[in-house]
Amino acid sequence: MIEAEKSVYRDDYTNITVERDGELEAVLCVTMNRPEKRNALSLSHMRELIEVFRTVETDASVRAVILAGNGPAFCAGHDLGEMVGKDHEFYRETFDVCTELMTLVQGVAQPVIAEVHSIATAAGCQLAATCDLVVASEEARFATPGVRIGLFCSTPMVALSRAVGQKKSMEMLLTGDFVGAEEAERIGLVNRVVPKGDLRETSRQFARKVCEASPLVVGIGKEAFYRQRELPTAEAYAYTKEVMSHNATLRDAQEGMGAFLEKRRPEWTGS
Structure with a gap:
């Protein structure tokens, strides 16, 4: 990184x-x-x-x-x-x-x-x-x-x-x-x-x-945690599924999943 x-x-x-x-x-x-x-x-x-x-x-x-x-x-x-x-x-x-x-x-x-x-x-x-x-x-x-x-x-x-x-x-x-x-x-x-x-x-x-962990992903997770906990369950899922869908498209998510499958340490870029 x-x-x-x-x-x-x-x-x-x-x-x-x-x-x-x-x-x-x-x-x-x-x-x-x-x-x-x-x-x-x-x-x-x-x-x-x-x-x-x-x-x-x-x-x-x-x-x-x-x-x-x-x-x-x-x-x-x-x-x-x-x-x-x-x-x-x-x-x-x-x-x-x-x-x-x-x-x-x-x-x-x-x-x-x-x-x-x-x-x-x-x-x-x-x-x-x-x-x-x-x-x-x-x-x-x-x-x-x-x-x-x-x-x-x-x-x-x-x-x-x-x-x-x-x-x-x-x-x-x-x-x-x-x-x-x-x-x-x-x-x-x-x-x-x-x-x-x-x-x-x-x-x-x-x-x-x-x-x-990826600092970008940690920040996404922290923000999502505090936002979702005040929402009704259905709204919380509606919100977090969009957060997770966006998260999955990020380079760090792709790198992390790939590193896990390849049994190596991930290299985070913060993107």
Whole structure:
């Protein structure tokens, strides 16, 4: 496959760090870096994340993204310190920006892997649930505790209820109780639970698998997954059969099928 030109990412963000993985150049590591605020999602923090994912959107050299958090928390939700005493327009802007971020995480063609080492609460739980895959440490915990402070986790419920069944989602939303890593895996919020020391290598394992496939086909599949799941069954089949028919005509599909029949490794061209 022809090597894609690499985009340049800023190294002077206030709230995040961005770097290529030391072992996998095609993997971008984005780390939330407000440890003193438990990586709370202030407006500036969310806008920096949006800027990075907008760049990822057009960066063909990136095949997967690992999203992590530095410090005592993965992400503690919105920054309540900047939310007290504001007017309706400020709150509307905050949740507009948050919605843009969450939509973008699922909108980029590259799979996004959340690496959750500790707590993920409220919008932090939403962010993890929004990612395509979630790797969690044994110490990780998840909660949507807004109900306890008078601000129901209404936007987090969108991602949570799409990752977890109705009854468990409602339990988390109505009680605000924490869910441990093992239970989060059992209910479908987490893909894999590992010792904290194995987090990055487990994320890399997922990323390596992604990088073995055609990036064009991965992007087609990711988009189709999120579109079809909101459709009635008949409409979902009508949509996906057209996606698959188009996919089959692509060079990478023909190459992959041919390589399988010829018992060789495929050579992807991204076309």
